[in-house]
Amino acid sequence: MTSNPIDERQSAAITSIVESQSFSLGKYAAAVHEAYRMMDQQGYVQRLWRKDPSLWKDDPAHQKIIRNALGWLTVPEMMLGQVGELETFAERVRNDGFRYVMLLGMGGSSLCPEVFRRTFGQVEGYPELLVLDSTDPATVRSMEHAVDVARTLFIVASKSGATTEPQMFYQYFFDKVSQVKPERPGANFLAITDPGTVLEQIAQQKQFRRVFLNPADIGGRYSALSYFGMVPAALMGLDGKEILERAVSAAQVCDPSIPVEENPGARLGAILGVLAKHGRDKVTFIIPPPVDSLGLWIEQLIAESTGKEGRGILPVAGEPLDSPGVDGDDRVFVYIRTRDVTDRDTEANLSALEAAGHPVVRHVLRDGQSLGREFFLWEVATALAGVLLGINAFDQPNVQESKDNTKRLLEVYRREGRLPEQEVLIEAEGCRVYCDAQTKAALQQSIQRKQATGSLVAYVGAHLARAGAGDYVALMAYIQENVKHNDLLQAIRTHIRDALKTATTVGYGPRFLHSTGQLHKGGADNGIFIQITADDIEDLPIPGEPFSFGVLKQAQALGDFQSLWNRHRRAIRFHLGRDIVAGLNTLLSAVRQALPLGTAADEKRL
Known part of the structure; x- marks a missing residue:
């Protein structure tokens, strides 16, 4: 994305997103504003969009990893061009009588579909989406009992194509399908993976219904808006075009032409990074339904991106909100809700936390389809928080x-x-x-x-x-x-x-x-x-x-x-x-x- 003057459409998008975000930073406001100035001066956002690996690290080994991990910046626009094909494929799956879609994956390959599943439920007239990401035998058995395997389309999702858990899930369910459809069990399977993986080879050998090859320059936890998230979304009947358009809108307001203080993703990254360096490294999420599961996805993004080299930001998801007396001075509170959700008790508790000196961040979403926007904003924020912490936000060494x-x-x-x-x-x-x-x-x-x-x-x-x-x-x-x-x-x-x-x-x-x-x-x-x-x-x-x-x-x-x-x-x-x-x-x-x-x-x- 190039740096251009802000046009009217971009300005309207900025206004919309800025109005849906608010921050109470207390005594940390001056330090955060100094970070805004420094990030502008050193061209953080421009270097992010140029995919400049030296923004994070100087050594060749890290830079090689980073250089091949920034495709998420432009994937929303790319995926918008694939929406028609995905909808056609989903319609074919419906017409072929599939009643269930079961995603077999882990981490970045499964958490976005899990958020979609929990947020939207089953869309009338479309297959029900289930997500298996546990090797617990009781969980695997309950998933098997929840579906008719003959009428289930299984998605084997793995960036590397060699992740242990989805491989084991595939072996288990391919055997089950083979028992009821011995003539061509592969027709009940599709794969999402990077080009050239073992999974791609298996899919071809076993005659899978389809193989979606994801861009290789996107890490798993940054892959929500790629095929890993959008294929399951299409199959369960979601409006992928709207989700992606909101992600593209978020990308526009994170453009390098926009100063950090007015740039929603960069600003959030500055807040997270500065507060963590001041000891506020426990980011506590308060997210009511219907988007409460978003915390699972953000948890992985932040923890796996920042938790290395003896430092990091701890995401705290699902912890009940209470009065300020039960929280230490290492917290940041993030409240994310859809605009139709109001909770006076939660607002009262957040106000009390602010009064007690705890930083509070608020995001208000138009509806569940604004998950596309949130995915992108948090990706930008996490990547730039990593810069402030001095770590490579795109590897997982441990x-x-x-x-x-x-x-x-x-x-x-x-x-x-x-x-x-x-x-x-x-x-x-x-x-x-x-x-x-x-x-x-x-x-x-x-x-x-x-x-x-x-x-x-x-x-x-x-x-x-x-x-x-x-x-x-x-x-x-x-x-x-x-x-x-x-x-x-x-x-x-x-x-x-x-x-x-x-x-x-x-x-x-x-x-x-x-x-x-x-x-x-x-x-x-x-x-x-x-x-x-x-x-x-x-x-x-x-x-x-x-x-x-x-x-x-x-x-x-x-x-x-x-x-x-x-x-x-x-x-x-x-x-x-x-x-x-x-x-x-x-x-x-x-x-x-x-x-x-x-x-x-x-x-x-x-």
Whole structure:
């Protein structure tokens, strides 16, 4: 995009977006405005649009990665030219009798479609979209039971074409379709991938219905407005033209001709970057329905883009909003709503947070189709926040650590028929706690200082007591995502936040490995981690593999835990046993006893 004088259409778009954004920066306003001036002076936005890798890093290795990761800047316009073809393809799929579309993917390949699914639901007359991004056997089984596989179009989505999870999902469901449509099972599959990948070869060999080759210069978490997001959108009947036009409008108002202070994406990036450098590095999202799932997508974008080199911005999604007294001075609050949603309680709480000195950012969307606009604005903001933090916003150097550990564990399983066992720290009430030797010594020393007994409550309390100012607590749950589990995890995180005044996150594994997992390992050493695992009541074999989904999930959990241990992160593993609800209640009870708040309402058992 070239730098041109602002035309009337662009000016109107700027006015529209600026009017839908507001910021309360308090004592940080002067520092943010100084950043605006510096970014203009050094041509940040111009260099972004020129795709100049030296904006982020000077060394050739980083620049090579960055140079091949900026295609997202122009992909909305490119995709507008593909809308007609996508609509024709979607109509053909409808006419061929498909009632379901199931996307098989992870991270950047699955989160945008998941946001579309949760925001818009099923469009009348179009197939229902489902998204599978978990290796949990119960989750895979529930997805299978939710559809008629013979009338389901499966999207295998992977930028690299070699991501483990979608490959395993594909093998499982291709086998299922082959049993009911042996003549040509590939007709129930399409692939979205980069050119030249193994997945493209598989799709050709197995005669997939279609292969969409995405531009190779777009990273997974920046791919929402490419084929990875827009093919599922078309198949579920969304107005892709409108979504993309709003993204193009956002690109126009982020043009290099527009000063940073009036440039919505650059301005947001300046705010995020400056506040993070001043210790406000926990960006807490308050996003009511229908666009509440947008937090999942932004979470991955920010965490995986900024969480490296010992620094980063922690996105906090899904944490209940409360009075200022439960929040530390490391927060930034971001309120995103559609204009038809008003909530006096939320507004009152935000006003109280502002009065208490917390920065607050507000975005008001016209409707769900403005997700296209938000995707683009947050991409620009995250990329430029990365510049201010001095990091490469387009690599994920620590994600591979957990993958490599998982691969080694699966090799052990291939040889020995079981995964390595860890030493149990304590077993009680059907649950077990694991940790490394260094953590064990630290926890036992803490318990001895308090002259307490080594109970489950004591160990949980000693672990959480390690949290200090500026820290956060992460719950990493390798269990099925459902309402009951969500409610219990929310109760646990909320109690921890209220008791410790720390930010909390909840992530379902292995999904979070492709988002906050990068920040856990590559970001600052300010996390207190509780990994949550459980026995699988029923397991599912993976066709063509010697291991099951349950074994794969367990290897992923253990592999990530090993990465945390290797980096001396403060982490324990809480194993729930076979009864997940009972185990979560045990953990909740232990947290409440270890960190008493003293209110009867809080002691209510879920």
